[in-house]
Every structure is written in C-alpha cells, then in structure tokens.
Amino acid sequence: MHASQDLHTGTGSSIESQPETRQSIVAKIHLDALSHNFAIARKLAPNSEIMAVIKANAYGHGIVPIAAALKAADLLAVARLDEALRLRTEGIDKPIVVFSELISPAKINTCSQHDIGLVIHNRDGLNTVIASSLPVPIDAWLKLDTGMHRLGFSTQEFAAAYQDANSASSIRRVHLMSHFATADHMEDVHTDRQTALFESCTTDLKAKRSLANSAATLSKPHTHLDVVRPGIMLYGVDPLETPTEHSRQLKAVMHLEAPVIAVREIGSGESVGYNRRWISKKPSRIATIGIGYADGYPRSAPNLTPVAIRGHRVPLVGYVSMDMICVDITAHPEIQIGDMAQLWGDQVRVAEVADLSGTIAYELLTRVGKRVRYDYIRD
Ligand SMILES: *Cc1c(COP(=O)(O)O)cnc(C)c1O
Numbered sequence: 107m108h109a110s111q112d113l114h115t116g117t118g119s120s121i122e123s124q125p126e127t128r129q130s131i132v133a134k135i136h137l138d139a140l141s142h143n144f145a146i147a148r149k150l151a152p153n154s155e156i157m158a159v160i161k162a163n164a165y166g167h168g169i170v171p172i173a174a175a176l177k178a179a180d181l182l183a184v185a186r187l188d189e190a191l192r193l194r195t196e197g198i199d200k201p202i203v204v205f206s207e208l209i210s211p212a213k214i215n216t217c218s219q220h221d222i223g224l225v226i227h228n229r230d231g232l233n234t235v236i237a238s239s240l241p242v243p244i245d246a247w248l249k250l251d252t253g254m255h256r257l258g259f260s261t262q263e264f265a266a267a268y269q270d271a272n273s274a275s276s277i278r279r280v281h282l283m284s285h286f287a288t289a290d291h292m293e294d295v296h297t298d299r300q301t302a303l304f305e306s307c308t309t310d311l312k313a314k315r316s317l318a319n320s321a322a323t324l325s326k327p328h329t330h331l332d333v334v335r336p337g338i339m340l341y342g343v344d345p346l347e348t349p350t351e352h353s354r355q356l357k358a359v360m361h362l363e364a365p366v367i368a369v370r371e372i373g374s375g376e377s378v379g380y381n382r383r384w385i386s387k388k389p390s391r392i393a394t395i396g397i398g399y400a401d402g403y404p405r406s407a408p409n410l411t412p413v414a415i416r417g418h419r420v421p422l423v424g425y426v427s428m429d430m431i432c433v434d435i436t437a438h439p440e441i442q443i444g445d446m447a448q449l450w451g452d453q454v455r456v457a458e459v460a461d462l463s464g465t466i467a468y469e470l471l472t473r474v475g476k477r478v479r480y481d482y483i484r485d
Pocket of ligand 1: 345
C-alpha cells in the first residue's frame with residue numbers, strides 16, 4: 107500500500123494525483139514503523155493493557171489512519187471529546203478515553219451515547235457525573251495528582267472520590283490513574299515519589315490502575331501496573347535522556363520531505379536569507395528547499411541544523427523563511443533541483459532538530475502545517 111489519503115485534513119482533492127504535485131512537501135507516514143514501535147511497548151509491558159495515546163491528531167500523524175493501524179492496541183486515548191467523536195464517526199470501535207476535558211452534563215451525555223471513557227480529575231467533574239442520569243453508564247478514569255499539579259484529585263480527596271464514583275449509577279467501571287512529570291530521567295526521585303504516592307493511595311482499591319507514559323513504559327517496569335499509556339514512543343521518538351537497548355530500536359514513523367526548488371553559486375562573503383544571519387567564508391553552492399515555518403519547520407532552527415539530501419547531512423544556512431529554507435551543498439555537487447530533502451525522519455531525528463531549535467519533538471510533530479500532504483505507507 108502506498109496511498110495518498112485525505113484522512114488527515116478531511117479535505118479530498120483530485121489535484122493530488124497529478125504528477126507535478128508529487129514533488130511537493132510530504133509527510134510520509136510509515137505504518138510498519140508504527141507497528142514495530144507498538145510491538146516494543148507490548149514486549150516491555152507484556153502483562154499490561156496498552157492504551158495508545160493518539161491525542162493532537164496522533165501527534166501530528168493523522169488520527170484516523172493511525173487509529174485504524176493500531177489494531178493491536180487495547181484502548182485509545184485522546185485529549186478532547188471532539189477527537190474521540192471523530193474516531194467514532196470514522197468507525198473506530200475500540201475503547202476510547204478522553205484525558206483532559208472541562209466536564210459538563212452535555213459532554214457526559216455524549217460520552218454515554220458513544221461509549222467514550224472520561225478522565226474525572228476534580229470534585230466538580232465527579233459531582234456532575236454522579237448527578238447525570240445516563241442511557242448507558244460511562245467508564246470513569248479517576249485521576250490522582252501525585253505531583254504534576256495540573257489535573258487530579260489530591261491524596262486527601264481521593265478515597266472519598268473513589269467511594270462516590272464506585273456507587274454512582276452513571277459510572278460503569280472506575281479506573282485509577284496518575285501522570286508523571288519527569289519520567290524521562292532514569293534516576294529520578296520525583297518519579298519514585300509519585301509512584302510511591304500512587305501506590306499508597308490505590309493499592310487497597312479494587313480497580314485497574316495506570317501510571318506509565320512512554321518513558322516509564324521503556325524504563326520503569328514497576329510502574330506498568332494494569333495499563334500503560336505510551337504516546338511519543340509509538341511515533342518513533344525516544345523520550346529517555348539516556349537511551350536504553352529498547353528505546354534505541356524505535357523507528358521514526360514520520361519522514362518529512364520537501365523538494366530542492368533552486369540551486370545557485372555564491373561568492374565568498376555573501377549572505378543567505380533574511381537579516382544576513384549566515385555569510386559564506388568561501389565560494390559556496392546553496393540549495394533552496396520548499397518548506398518553511400508555515401509548514402511547521404521551526405523558525406528557531408539555527409545555522410548548521412542538519413537536513414538530509416541523497417543520504418548526506420547538509421547544514422541549514424540563514425534564517426528559516428515562511429516557505430523556504432537554504433542549505434549549503436558545496437560538499438555534494440550531485441545534489442540538484444528536484445531532489446527531495448528530508449527535514450526529519452530516519453536520517454535526521456526530529457528530536458535532533460527540536461533540540462537545536464530549543465523545543466521538543468512533540469511540538470514539532472504536532473505543528474506540521476496544513477500545506478503538507480500525508481502519504482500512508484506500508485512496505
Ligand atoms: C500525553 C499523555 C501520555 C503519553 O505521553 P508520552 O510522553 O507521549 O508517552 C500519557 N498519559 C497522559 C495523561 C497524557 O496526557
């Protein structure tokens with residue numbers, strides 16, 4: 107299968123099949139890499155269910171095709187109710203959990219109608235659920251705040267919240283969860299403290315329990331419990347500060363590519379791009395690539411950020427423009443107009459570009475622009 111799908115934006119376009127538009131910006135989504143990464147999570151947490159996190163358009167990869175490809179997942183998770191409804195509309199029938207909604211009677215009803223589970227993270231939300239009379243009771247995920255201090259019941263509130271949720275007729279099953287702030291650091295006392303707090307508040311309660319994000323799934327087996335919640339690792343990004351044997355095996359799912367649209371020779375002492383940020387030290391050959399910050403390539407990328415063309419890593423030179431970037435290809439005379447450049451993927455890790463640009467891979471992936479075409483590939 108190698109099909110250009112309109113599932114990403116939902117806007118079909120027949121122009122896409124014309125040959126000229128083939129050489130445009132494309133995010134190639136390798137579904138085999140997704141399956142490979144999922145299998146690593148399964149292998150590392152063989153006794154836990156896997157809740158695949160596909161919020162924010164599956165971290166920018168296209169929520170519907172990714173959900174459809176994750177057949178082996180036990181549950182799916184999104185941030186907002188609209189994302190869950192989109193999945194139901196597209197015929198995805200797996201259990202879905204909504205992580206972070208402002209809970210209202212209308213939303214609770216929608217969850218009930220479409221069999222969508224809801225994270226209940228404060229007393230107001232819980233009371234609203236308890237007061238709802240629903241056609242079908244919903245699955246509730248009670249969130250404990252163990253130290254992230256963003257969402258969740260306090261440790262003092264939690265036991266009562268559990269009792270009330272357990273006896274509510276609008277709730278079918280109660281599950282327990284919490285979220286780590288710093289699981290990407292292997293030797294981290296904060297994660298240990300959060301884990302211990304979660305254990306002490308939940309061991310006596312009869313319910314499925316969930317703690318681990320990708321980093322903890324990869325590196326902290328004692329946090330796996332009943333359900334693990336990997337996100338970023340499924341897309342092939344290693345979240346660990348210190349990689350492990352398994353995290354090293356993750357494969358990039360998105361390969362973001364754009365064409366070389368112009369090549370020129372410049373003399374020594376000439377500048378490239380806005381504000382003359384880069385100036386050549388010798389006569390140089392410069393390629394202009396048709397992707398810019400409007401497409402999600404970060405404007406904060408510094409000079410020398412790597413871009414791959416024909417298997418070579420060549421350096422970014424000058425500021426990133428709205429629609430273009432320039433790279434120095436002096437060392438590789440075979441590079442020419444029409445070649446496809448990889449901005450991130452298997453040759454340049456998205457985390458590397460993110461790091462150089464002062465951000466994280468999560469942000470770059472979720473900010474891929476609307477002009478980018480998505481091709482879903484299974485080898
Ligand atoms: C986003 C999210 C995850 C997944 O985190 P990764 O670091 O991408 O693995 C897990 N749990 C919750 C509550 C989340 O919001």
